Amino acid sequence: MMEPSPSTNARGHPAAVPSRRWSPRLWGLLLVLAGNMLVDALEVSVVIVALPSIGRELDMPLTMSQWLVSGFALGFGGLMLFGGRVVELLGRRRVYLAAMTGFAVASVIGGLTSEPSVLIATRFVKGFCAALTAPTGLAIIASTFPAGRDRDRAVSVYALFGAGGFTAGLLLSGFLTGFSWRWTLLFPAPVVLVLAAFGLRLIPRALPTSTTRHFDIAGASTFAGAVLALVYGITEVPAHGWVGPRTLGAFVLAALLAAAFGTVERTSRLPLFRTGVLRSGTLVRSMLGAAALNGSYLGLLLVATVRLQTDQGWSPLRTALAFLPASAPLAVTALFSGRLVSRFGTARLIAAGALGPLVGCLLYLEAPARSPYATGVLPTMLLVGAGFVLGFAALNMQATQGISVSDRAQAVALYQTAVQLSAALVVALTAALATGASDDRPALWLISAVGAAGLAVGLCGLPRGHHPDSPLRK
Structure with a gap:
């Protein structure tokens, strides 16, 4: 028997009633x-x-x-x-x-x-x-x-x-x-x-x-200001060094604003987030793992863009097509990610997903700057793409495991905050190191270190013995 179509409320908007035909x-x-x-x-x-x-x-x-x-x-x-x-x-x-x-x-x-x-x-x-x-x-x-x-x-x-x-x-x-x-x-x-x-x-x-x-507003402005000052200090390193007055001044300001944020939130009658949410180990590991995955990926793309367009004279379109093996697989497999998690569990997929990008970064680090695409860029992009296919959905799902319904929205917000702030910090550090050296190897070492940190976090989350997150294969 055909189920009823969604009804509308008094204002003419769709009402949340069960239906299979929208x-x-x-x-x-x-x-x-x-x-x-x-x-x-x-x-x-x-x-x-x-x-x-x-x-x-x-x-x-x-x-x-x-x-x-x-x-x-x-x-x-x-x-x-x-x-x-x-x-x-x-x-x-x-x-x-x-x-x-x-x-x-x-x-x-x-x-x-x-x-x-x-x-x-x-x-x-x-x-x-x-x-x-x-x-x-x-x-x-x-x-x-x-x-x-x-x-x-x-x-x-x-x-x-x-x-x-x-x-x-x-x-x-x-x-x-x-x-x-x-x-x-x-x-x-x-x-x-x-x-x-x-x-x-x-x-x-x-x-x-x-x-x-x-x-x-006080909490929001001090938090955003602290991160902004930190990124600004990083960008001043190539021109003024790590201990230059402008660099140190920005870092000191970032520390003061971060301390002010902590004070504001502790004394606020309604803080932006409850620190108790961070007691969840799965949430913290997901935040760190996703931050490492996203930050290292964007840092790698920044280095590769400069290398391909500035050093090798590639066009923007050719550069974009070169990056497709890293980004397209996730879009293609997004609808099937739930099946992977159901079969292997989030922890194993996160650890495996962190390994691919790290190996890819190390390969790109060792490849000559003017290597052919098939041997210099493509293997790295394929490994990064595999890492996202394995780890992206698993990280998102693990972030809310064990979190109460009332805290779930805050957990998701904290997770997304970590992902985006890692992008800002790693990209800024990558640009500073790539500008301050005669080649891009220091920047690639930084990106590899971030990837290694993500792998370490993923390995720490692996189950020991039987665990509900790690279905056993008979």
């Missing part, structure tokens, strides 16, 4: 949310291949142009916890639509400006907008699609768009930079505005989930 309105809502998730995900990668072109036209050294990557990551990760509070107080629909509009405006300003500081600021703003929309989209799905098969299917589509975003960003960046790097920053604006227009009609209205008016 109405056009539900499909439209899912496509708006997943489409915006795709844009958020591709923003991580869309400027990487364009960095040499942007640097040449705006006279930005690598330590400055890397801010286009780390600035977005800082806005995303540095304000993720604050973004969750904003959504709680103002409501999902209002914040989601406002963030989409802000994202589009920042895209236009970034694509038109020729002032490096303005361009970097727009990347930070877009990162904050992504911090508002990425987790909120998943929350809207959870509250709109009924639990069970419907919600699982919706989350799978959402995750698939997110996994494909990085690959899409590389390809679009390579293609559009061939015309002008400005198009890599401009093209999201009309896409997001169209999605926002549909979202205005399709995203269900919901009341704020918190009645308090405590945003904890």
